[in-house]
Amino acid sequence: MRYSTLRHFLDTDRAALTRGPVAMIFAEDDVELATTLRHHRQLGFETTIAFMEGRYALPADLRQKVIRIDFNPRTEGIVQDCVSQINAAAPGQWLYYCYNAEYLFYPFCETRRVSELLAFHAEERRDAMLTYVVDLYAGDLHRWPLAVSLDDAHIDRSGYYALARTDPENHNHPKERQLDFYGGLRWRYEEHIPKDRRKIDRIALFRAKPGLRLREDHTLSDEEYNTYACPWHNNLTAAIVSFRTAKALKTNPGSTFDIPTFKWHNSVPFEWHSRQLLDLGLMEPGQWF
Template identity: 75%
Template sequence: MQYSDLTDFLSTGAAALAKGPIAMVFAEDPVELDSTLRHHLDAGFRAVLVFAPENFTLAADVVDEVHRVGFDRARGDLLTDHVNRVIAAAPGQWLYYCYNAEYLFYPFCETRTVGEMLSFHAEERRDAMLSYVIDLYAGDLGRYRDAVSIEDAYLDRTGYYALARPDPANNNYPKERQLDFFGGLRWRYEEHIPPPRRKIDRIALFRAKEGLTLREDHTFSDEEYNTYACPWHNNLTSAIVSFRTAKALKLNPGSTFDIETFKWHNSTPFEWHSRQLLDLGLMEPGQWF
């Protein structure tokens, strides 16, 4: 199922948006694109859209399982525009978005589908879920020069923190139930990261509705979507483990020569299991057991 661009998909393939949850994967490069698609297909998404240039080749076991939509990176970062167009075309459906070499984890994801998790979340009258983007990096940069390795992946076990999110429309008083989260490589190498890109929070799972729009800073026009919990108790949160920052830092000429290794005393091997992320406090099960 291949479409020349998003306009073509929305005119001829929009039936794929009839049942959610729906995943959108934006391919910045071919790195671990196939494993990203396999991971989200295995999670139970009813449809997976992959936005990728024509010259990116997909593996035989995933090419017929996804909806491939032409995506021209030369025109700049079109993610916000494309997500908003899908929102407008799929009101009422749960949507998710990420980049290649990023993998969604949620509590008990090894035994429960993303649809089951979102059904519980919706019963708690929640239409969005906070995700933390947790940086992964290869332990041996001499062997893995782009800092990406599924078999040799590490993450930071400490160093995460949150700050109040000021409201410019209310004399910069903190917004209710909203925080800016920081940590990982964006914190340890912040001199190489522009300030607007240092946050690690992303509302990656959300229910589309009429008039809703995603903003450039990964927040939504409806402020309730940007909250980490409801007023009554803590809610589920998820994690997106991501090689994206490590890859950028090692491929960027301005930072690559300053980094011989990403490992430090608080590095630990990633076990590719939700229990590790729960134990480290990098996602929250809320009332779901």
């Protein structure tokens, strides 16, 4: 199932979007692309769309299971535009997006499908879920020069914090139930990260509705979608463990020679289990037990 453009897909196979939830994976390169696609399919996403360049290949086991759309990730604003177009084509459907070498984790994901997570979230009258992008990095950069290794993956166990999200249209007063979250490699190597890209929060799971737009800072045009919880109690949150920042820092000539290792005294091996992220406070089970 391969389409030359997103418009080609929407004109030909829009009905695929009725099988949800829908995962959109944007391939900036082919690093761990196959494992990213398999991980999200195993979580229970009924429809998986890979936006990827034509020169990248998919393994045989994924070719008939993944919708492939030819895509140039270097086009300005293309990810936001693609997500917004899928949103417009699938009203009421739960959507998710991430990049290659990123992996969604949510509470109890080892035994519960993503559809169960979203059904509970919807029962709490929530139409979007906050996700924290938790940086992964290889422990041995001599062996793994791109900083990507599933077997040698590490995360920071501390160093995360939140600041009030101010509203320029309301005299910079804090927005209700919205925070900007920071930490990980974007915090430790902030001198190499543009100021507007240092946040680690992303509204990666949301229910499509007419007129909704994804913005460049990974928030959505409906402010209620950007809240971390409803007014009356805490809600579920999730985490996306991601090699994306580490990979960028090690492929960028301006930063790679300044970083002989990403490890520090707060580095711990990543266990590839939701319990570790819950114990570290990197996601919230809310009322879901």
